Amino acid sequence: MPGPTDQSPTREILTLLDGPPYEPFTAREVADRIGRPLDTVREELNHLVGQEVLRTKEIDGHEPVWWLARREGVDGGGAGPAHSASNGSDDRDGAPDQRLLDQHRQLAQFVTRIDITDDVDEILRQITVEARELVGAHQSVTSRTLNQDWEQAINEVSLSDKYDGYQEYDTEPDGSGIYSVVCERNEPMRMTQAELESHPSWNDFGDDTDEHPPMDGWLAVPIIGPDDENRGLIQLSDKYHGEFTEADEAILTQLANVASAAIENARLYAELHESEERYRTLVENFPDGAVTLYDDDLRYIAAGGDNVQRIGETADSLTGRDLEDALPEELASQLIPHYRTAIEEEEQQSFVAEYDDTYYLFRAVPVRDEEGDVYAGMGISQDITERQEYRRRLEESNRRLEQFAHAASHDLQEPLRMVSSYLRLLESRYDDELDEDAQEFIDFAVDGADRMRTMVDALLEYSRVESRGDPFEPVDLNAVLADVREDLQVKLAESDAELTVAELPCVRGDADQLRQVSQNLLENAIKYSGDEPPRIHVDAERAGTEWVVSVHDEGIGIEPDYTDQIFQVFEQLHTSDDYSGTGMGLALCERIVERHGGSIWVESEPGDGSMVSFTLPAGDDCDS
Template sequence: MVPSGEANAELRTRIRQQAAIADLSQRALETDALEALLHDTAVTVSETLDTEYCAVFERTADDDDLVLRDGVGWREGLVGTATVPDRDSHAGYTLNADGPVVVDDLHGEDRFTGVEFLASHDVSYGIGVVVGTVEQPWGVLGAYATEKADREFTDADATFLRSAANVLANAIETVKTNQDREVADGERNRRDETDRTERERELARFKRAVEASGHAIHMSNLDEEITYVNSAFCETTGYTAEEAIGKPPSILESGEHDDDYYRELRETVRSGEVWEADIVDQRKNGELYHAEQTIAPVTDENGEIDRFVAVQNEITERKERERDLEESEARFRMLAENLEEMVWISDTDTREVLYVNAAYERIWGRDRESLYDDPRSFLEAVHPDDRQRVERAYAAVPDEEFDEEYRIVRPDGEVRWLHVRAVPADSDDRKLRRAVGIAEDVTERTERERALEESERRYRTLVENFPNGAVGLFDEDLCYTAVGGELLNATGVAPADRVGHHVSEIYPDELVSKFEPHFHAALEGETTSFEVEYHDRHLYAHTLPVRNADDEVFAGMLVVQDVTERREYQRQLEESNQRLEQFAYAASHDLQEPLRMVSSYLQLIDRRYADALDEDGEEFLAFAVDGAERMREMIDGLLEYSRVETRGDEFEPVDLDAVLEDVRDTLRMKIDEDDAEITAESLPRVEGDAGQLRQVFQNLLANAIDYSGEEPPRVHVAAERTGTEWTISVTDEGVGIDPVDQERIFEVFQRVHSDDSGTGIGLALCERIVERHDGEIWVDSEPGEGTTFSVTLPAVGADDS
């Protein structure tokens, strides 16, 4: 973007050049002294173009050299005497050129070699134009400097120098014509012809100067009547000379300026000052146009103002470009100020920041004025580990694009990751060198990527070290990206033979048809399990989704466990359980029959001979009856213990509140006799066998009541969710269990209290039922401090209570 200050500077330069030409034309009209005009021209050119030297070279009579006729800045004694070659010098080269000849570097010049005169004054660059025509040149007008200015010679500079040369050429031609006429007419007619010749010469000089300027020019008298217009005026305004002459300049007024504007204009020129300002005028057809306008007063021989000269340089197209640029810049700023990303524009020559949006303050935590004051201040916030790299990349702009990711440390100590890009945005002529950049806060993305990398690393570690099985990661195309595990080593399959291959390239068709639906389900976020036979081994497989930090599925995982040996163990266990059940059934049948006979005879003795027994006999008989009853309970318990796996019901959702209520009803008499108090929290629904879970609760509550000590039993049942499981706790305030005994209480036929009348099977049965539910059971207790039995059971669902 072109800053408005530069446009204003260019405008002021062109106005100053136009005023200088107008002033020089006026002096050409007012003087016959050629030497004075030559010097005035040299001074005007040097001052206007801001150069140390100006030269007016004239061709010599033999056309071999050019003599320094006048100039500014040259060493004393050279003006009027110094010469340069006609053919091999800058001035000589200019004589044969069609337009201005610019020298950017005198020492590197290869169009001519005669540079001694200029080099002796340390001239390094300059510009020259022909005075006269290329066919009949009078000489050369040139401007020179020792050091290259901040700006190069522009088209406007060349036009100004050519206009000055035209004014000079017209004056020289007029002087020559006058001299020839004076010689021809002689002294006799000289006085009579002076006035007429002077007027004709003045008019001719003025017309030539005006027509050569290329600007719209008109003259008006003190009565504000137009007295003259040039052809450029007619082209610009649409008025012919006949239509304009005699009319006031106000025919051009557009209504875009108020009365104060025109009042100040009139007061300025009537006071003898030059008026310079932009103006919006109106053409004959009503169309508006913009112009740079200079109005200068012209005085007569007595120094009185008798007319005004107005010079207009139309700038309508430039104004439209500037307006479009302003609108474009306004739209850009409106957009940039509402962006989340930081946007800035800088001058790549000076490194000055020309614009930065508000996002800089939000991202960097710093005031953007600090960046305007010191464009390098942003480097202070760059993380020390990244600063050297960023400084190198920043120094390479604009020769190379800037594209870096780095960290910054905000004033509050927070570290942010940025992705910063900057590209050159030079003007077409490369006079304006700019860089446009954008900085995006990628902290969250970077953290996600790092988390994903860490997740992938963990998955790969799992894959490579998975025991007794194999793990594979696969992408959305069902191609493996990583595989490993002990199973591959055992089967002699190399991971390299799997990675990068589609499942259809690896497995038999019947296996692919079984794998693919599960693979697709994993990529859609589902977890599935299935069993397959492969390589003469029985495999248990799981497919599950792999998610990133945003919980998005980016891959799938296949986990395969070799359960061949486990299946064999299961088969052996099933056989063992079957034999155990057969044994238990046989034992219960074979033992219960003689036990019933013993019990029957004991009852018969009690009925028939009770009166004949003394006190010891009665006690002995009671012991025998009780022993037989306990033997029956042990046989029943052992039979129930053996049938946990084989006689249990299918698992289904079980309401533990309902189970606890059934157990309370069953134990109602016991609860009432012992004045027991059983409290419970709201219990969940679990996946299990309702009958077996009822047996667990009954055994635990009965034990809590039996071992309550001297005080009435106080029992509390609680539940806590942990992942996919519920932990159910039964806590009493009873006698407690010694830590030494806690290790054996779940063994069959183990009793820990000397007065224990139980069978020693209850807790062993609880443990076996819980294990069938893939849970655990444990005890926490101290003697005299009460006991807590805890059981884990599978939850029905994550949202199910």
């Protein structure tokens, strides 16, 4: 019998038998694994037995198996392996504890080397190959699916050289096979081929029978996500030796746990990468401003934007430095208290800072983790110098307008008083000489002068909404309506009005101005009630950070086309003969509501009454 030569398969045989799964092999199995002719392999195996490198034994009339002689003390002992292909057990290892130890060592090595990536396809490829090698099987399939959406499933297949003719197999599962039972139950399944074919859920391979590699036994374990939902499964078939065992199921379940963790890490990595890219894009393309991220020690984590360059720094030069060290002292002293407050009190801070003759609007925003805890802050700044200049000019214009309105009011009031006085003097002195028409003309003139004075007063009040208003503070609207009701008690009694008020909220605003709004709206509801006694109701409804206050009436209503027109200055839909007034009441209400950052509108139909609603910012607890 010839000895080993350079062309002999000796090295390949020894490498195979000295590696996991450390099992005895038949000559046919060795030939399949190393890709050599069966006769050549059998001849070399017998030669190595003669050299006492290998041991061999025929078990129960089956084909002989071979194993390394030097591993007998580890894997088989002097008696050699007990190999039975008929009972489905896998006792050929001889020392199952050692094999299990080797499998866990192999799994641990795989965990340390599996790529950290957001490429799920690559993770599944590695898992699929590892599953086949770890347990020792000719077929391995891994499928990733969420909630068993098989149309979106990602699948990987790994086949040994035994199935060379099926290496292009890529038929994707559709959820109709027995594997779906594993995903539905989230429990492993292990069967012999006979058990598999007799299972109610087995449907062979359907239309893919000719393309699918033939199966020989089956082991499948679910991939379970951190939310305990099924994320897919790993399937094995055609074990190298014997049937799949409970130990195989256990080690494959551990690999499925590794797969679940790797897939979840890939998802988190992808989300983090996407978030970083979005943040980086925002930072690098933030015009006329800057975006920074800082930790709870007020140290920059990241920075970018036009404003960074304006202080002579770059994103790289700021990163890792304390705010106090990185920023000019004049700017740092303005920022640091607000930035620290944003983290310590977990509330957004907004403020204006001035540096180098430039005004910046800053926002310090607390950044929270998945559990809601603040771990960092984000600083956002914008150059608002032009806006500040525009605001200064607007304030100056408003101041001059108010001066003009005051002067015009004073200058107009005196001539109007003079006109009214002389007309009344004319009336009293020549009363006996004035006929009925002359008396009517004088009354018209006096009434017109009086209405003009009222309009001038209303216009002056309108112009002072911004400049003469009080600072905002918590206002109890219940108290405001109570005061208005008392002021209007005579009108309410004379008109036999019914006024109901629901529980009203605490808002933030100017109490006197809100009282003016409430009184104007109630007076309108009384005035335009029609022939029936007024029926008025006031209520409020929360809408996010605002309250919507509404005044309902059952009066004459208005055409929907005029609901915007009635808020214009001096705009009246009725003549002064029908309804008295200056046409300034709703315009004043709108100006006041807008000062409070809200809006006002009316909903009405002729004959069906009206509902006037306006929004106000929610306030703190008025009791405090």
